[in-house]
Amino acid sequence: MAEEEKKKTAAAAEKTKGFFGEFKKFVMRGNVIDMAVGVIIGAAFGSIVTALTENVINPLIGCIGNPEVEGFVIPLIKGQEINLGAFITAVINFVIMAFVLFLIVKAMNKAMTIGKKKEEEAAPKTKVCPFCKSEINIEATRCPHCTSELKD
Numbered sequence: 001m002a003e004e005e006k007k008k009t010a011a012a013a014e015k016t017k018g019f020f021g022e023f024k025k026f027v028m029r030g031n032v033i034d035m036a037v038g039v040i041i042g043a044a045f046g047s048i049v050t051a052l053t054e055n056v057i058n059p060l061i062g063c064i065g066n067p068e069v070e071g072f073v074i075p076l077i078k079g080q081e082i083n084l085g086a087f088i089t090a091v092i093n094f095v096i097m098a099f100v101l102f103l104i105v106k107a108m109n110k111a112m113t114i115g116k117k118k119e120e121e122a123a124p125k126t127k128v129c130p131f132c133k134s135e136i137n138i139e140a141t142r143c144p145h146c147t148s149e150l151k152d
Helices: 002-027 030-064 084-114
Strands: 073-075 081-083 126-128 135-137
Touching (some): 030 084, 073 084
Antiparallel strands (some): 073 081
């Protein structure tokens, strides 16, 4: 009985090693690490954008109208209210994040194309017959469709 339990324990340990081995292999792939770094940087950048919105943009908007953008609420019945200031702040945060991400993607695409050589266009292999407008071989001296002599 004790041997069977040892075998079961050993088999369970092997399965666990296999699972963790597969997980380690998955995590150590480049794409997963890159994605994790991107998420962490994105979260940090999000807090910077929020601080910019709350401490710079909202006071500038406050100079135009209501001095407290966050506190701009529309009261409704039964004590309910619409917090329009928080919504405006969220929209401004989104627009800033989307614009910065657009600039980053645009810069990355430009950087990716700098090192690549432009492929030369292949020489045309066909031409159009001036008489019947059929597509024919570029080296043809007579059209196979209308039998006209071609002068090129």
